[in-house]
Amino acid sequence: xxxxxxxxxxxxxxxxxxxxxxxxxxxxxxxxxxxxxxxxxxxxxxxxxxxxxxxxxxxxxxxxxxxxxxxxxxxxxxxxxxxxxxxxxxxxxxxxxxxxxxxxxxxxxxxxxxxxxxxxxxxxxxxxxxxxxxxxxxxxxxxxxxxxxxxxxxxxxxxxxxxxxxxxxxxxxxxxxxxxxxxxxxxxxxxxxxxxxxxxxxxxxxxxxxxxxxxxxxxxxxxxxxxxxxxxxxxxxxxxxxxxxxxxxxxxxxxxxxxxxxxxxxxxxxxxxxxxxxxxxxxxxxxxxxxxxxxxxxxxxxxxxxxxxxxxxxxxxxxxxxxxxxxxxxxxxxxxxxxxxxxxxxxxxxxxxxxxxxxxxxxxxxxxxxxxxxxxxxxxxxxxxxxxxxxxxxxxxxxxxxxxxxxxxxxxxxxxxxxxxxxxxxxxxxxxxxxxxxxxxxxxxxxxxxxxxxxxxxxxxxxxxxxxxxxxxxxxxxxxxxxxxxxxxxxxxxxxxxxxxxxxxxxxxxxxxxxxxxxxxxxxxxxxxxxxxxxxxxxxxxxxxxxxxxxxxxx
Amino acid sequence: xxxxxxxxxxxxxxxxxxxxxxxxxxxxxxxxxxxxxxxxxxxxxxxxxxxxxxxxxxxxxxxxxxxxxxxxxxxxxxxxxxxxxxxxxxxxxxxxxxxxxxxxxxxxxxxxxxxxxxxxxxxxxxxxxxx
Numbered sequence: 001x002x003x004x005x006x007x008x009x010x011x012x013x014x015x016x017x018x019x020x021x022x023x024x025x026x027x028x029x030x031x032x033x034x035x036x037x038x039x040x041x042x043x044x045x046x047x048x049x050x051x052x053x054x055x056x057x058x059x060x061x062x063x064x065x066x067x068x069x070x071x072x073x074x075x076x077x078x079x080x081x082x083x084x085x086x087x088x089x090x091x092x093x094x095x096x097x098x099x100x101x102x103x104x105x106x107x108x109x110x111x112x113x114x115x116x117x118x119x120x121x122x123x124x125x126x127x128x129x130x131x132x133x134x135x136x137x138x139x140x141x142x143x144x145x146x147x148x149x150x151x152x153x154x155x156x157x158x159x160x161x162x163x164x165x166x167x168x169x170x171x172x173x174x175x176x177x178x179x180x181x182x183x184x185x186x187x188x189x190x191x192x193x194x195x196x197x198x199x200x201x202x203x204x205x206x207x208x209x210x211x212x213x214x215x216x217x218x219x220x221x222x223x224x225x226x227x228x229x230x231x232x233x234x235x236x237x238x239x240x241x242x243x244x245x246x247x248x249x250x251x252x253x254x255x256x257x258x259x260x261x262x263x264x265x266x267x268x269x270x271x272x273x274x275x276x277x278x279x280x281x282x283x284x285x286x287x288x289x290x291x292x293x294x295x296x297x298x299x300x301x302x303x304x305x306x307x308x309x310x311x312x313x314x315x316x317x318x319x320x321x322x323x324x325x326x327x328x329x330x331x332x333x334x335x336x337x338x339x340x341x342x343x344x345x346x347x348x349x350x351x352x353x354x355x356x357x358x359x360x361x362x363x364x365x366x367x368x369x370x371x372x373x374x375x376x377x378x379x380x381x382x383x384x385x386x387x388x389x390x391x392x393x394x395x396x397x398x399x400x401x402x403x404x405x406x407x408x409x410x411x412x413x414x415x416x417x418x419x420x421x422x423x424x425x426x427x428x429x430x431x432x433x434x435x436x437x438x439x440x441x442x443x444x445x446x447x448x449x450x451x452x453x454x455x456x457x458x459x460x461x462x463x464x465x466x467x468x469x470x471x472x473x474x475x476x477x478x479x480x481x482x483x484x485x486x487x488x489x490x491x492x493x494x495x496x497x498x499x500x501x502x503x504x505x506x507x508x509x510x511x512x513x514x515x516x517x518x519x520x521x522x523x524x525x526x527x528x529x530x531x532x533x534x535x536x537x538x539x540x541x542x543x544x545x546x547x548x549x550x551x552x553x554x555x
Numbered sequence: 556x557x558x559x560x561x562x563x564x565x566x567x568x569x570x571x572x573x574x575x576x577x578x579x580x581x582x583x584x585x586x587x588x589x590x591x592x593x594x595x596x597x598x599x600x601x602x603x604x605x606x607x608x609x610x611x612x613x614x615x616x617x618x619x620x621x622x623x624x625x626x627x628x629x630x631x632x633x634x635x636x637x638x639x640x641x642x643x644x645x646x647x648x649x650x651x652x653x654x655x656x657x658x659x660x661x662x663x664x665x666x667x668x669x670x671x672x673x674x675x676x677x678x679x680x681x682x683x684x685x686x
Contacts, residue, residue, distance in 0.1 A: 115569035130625025131569050204571015204595050244574045335669040368669045451578050455672045464670045473652035553594040555580045
């Protein structure tokens with residue numbers, strides 16, 4: 001008898017015993033499921049991996065299909081980049097927080113912009129009222145960006161910027177600030193999110209319709225491959241898709257479907273796949289189901305490697321690698337007994353590390369209530385440092401590989417994500433699937449099902465629907481000074497009076513002309529930024545040519 | 556027969572987080588109410604105009620960006636200017652409890668924070684209608 005046949009016999013015998021014991025001691029519930037409601041079996045054995053070849057399926061670290069990670073030695077070389085997303089109020093205030101974080105041992109910056117900045121409005125625009133400096137820092141012009149990075153050498157840090165619709169403008173400002181510091185663009189390291197497709201389905205800070213938005217993105221790919229070669233030109237994001245309520249499988253599938261759309265757009269724009277693909281990066285969520293999340297990261301890597309090699313014929317192994325940032329799940333945090341969130345974040349962060357993330361943001365315990373305080377941010381950063389230095393999780397490569405359960409989950413997530421990708425292909429690709437509202441509807445259905453499970457008690461959320469206590473209102477929350485709006489408006493007024501307005505006008509006219517041609521938009525945007533044209537002025541020029549996106553409303 | 560309750564679910568301001576708004580819209584609909592959802596980026600003026608046009612009994616606003624103290628009271632002010640006094644206005648989202656009193660003083664009848672069961676909101680609407 002072969003090993004497998006013997007196992008089959010043994011399993012039958014064992015199962016008969018289980019049936020007997022169940023009669024006396026029933027299990028806690030009828031159906032066991034993952035955090036995303038996928039079925040979980042009682043036991044996983046080599047039988048669940050029958051027919052799979054280790055070298056084809058899992059392979060070795062740093063090699064195709066990268067199931068075990070994109071680097072050969074992973075965290076034995078160096079830890080992941082610890083990168084806390086931060087920014088609020090004014091550039092001066094955020095600059096102080098960045099310096100604090102760097103002093104605490106953080107190794108990269110991550111800039112949060114306020115909503116007017118993300119949607120291309122100046123702080124004095126009527127729609128900006130009440131929003132200035134609230135969810136991030138307000139940036140109206142190069143002058144604000146100079147203050148934001150004052151005293152931070154841009155050739156020494158890597159900076160991630162969560163900016164999408166106006167990503168080209170903020171990248172241009174970053175390049176201009178570096179130039180003033182004497183740092184040339186080829187020395188810059190960092191990432192712009194620049195992922196418009198998920199804005200339409202999950203995050204909401206879109207400006208332009210899909211077609212010109214895709215052009216802006218491919219213009220950035222082309223410009224950076226020559227001028228800013230070490231820059232990650234996009235961070236294709238599942239994070240917000242998951243936050244909007246998707247399952248783990250949907251997070252992988254919709255993110256990679258968006259990725260496919262960007263690659264197709266760039267190839268259509270005449271770029272060579274191996275020239276831009278190595279600079280594509282990804283951004284995922286980490287929720288509470290430790291094993292499902294680890295499997296998700298591994299499945300995403302394997303799937304993307306196949307897409308790039310087989311579908312797009314990329315030749316360079318760097319084009320096949322899915323490199324990603326992870327943030328722990330904001331929507332999993334409870335406003336009730338907020339200190340419990342420290343534990344949730346620790347589990348999620350561990351999942352990201354066991355899943356081979358390249359960088360990590362750990363959420364702070366008070367984020368279901370307000371922006372985090374300095375103390376809460378420090379605990380969140382310390383959580384990463386404890387995992388790195390004390391848990392042992394970073395000492396060997398991909399430690400959960402070979403777990404019958406984790407490998408089975410990895411296979412299942414990959415298979416189900418492929419099914420979604422084929423469905424999206426049949427609808428004409430991610431852009432069309434979004435225009436039809438297919439992606440939005442799938443996410444909303446999952447979000448509603450989750451909510452109903454919490455309300456029925458089917459799903460336990462500690463402190464929320466079980467183990468509650470009477471609580472008084474939390475104290476010591478961070479409040480953004482409401483005078484930020486007025487001070488930004490005053491700064492803008494002074495800037496408009498001081499700058500050379502003829503230079504601004506001619507730069508904006510050049511941008512307008514470029515927007516109506518096929519020319520790459522990055523060079524005229526860089527020139528406009530250097531002339532101290534404001535973000536709102538630059539985006540208005542583009543709005544006039546491109547029009548604005550009208551949301552597809554579905555409930 | 557009892558009249559069907561009409562609700563406008565609205566997203567004021569620039570905030571793009573609409574998971575909560577959509578879940579609550581669906582829960583109210585499942586509870587038998589008629590629901591109109593505005594979509595993202597509505598000004599207080601647009602919200603009040605839609606409320607009048609759709610003749611709703613309730614305006615339910617969701618905001619997670621921190622702009623609630625500015626945007627919620629604008630809606631109740633505009634309603635007052637239009638002499639509309641029989642529409643119940645409620646809100647939800649990431650709103651510190653310390654702001655609840657201020658918002659109530661501005662005519663927001665209740666704030667539902669993170670973790671509120673949808674049934675609580677349904678029940679509140681049923682028992683606090685102004686017409």
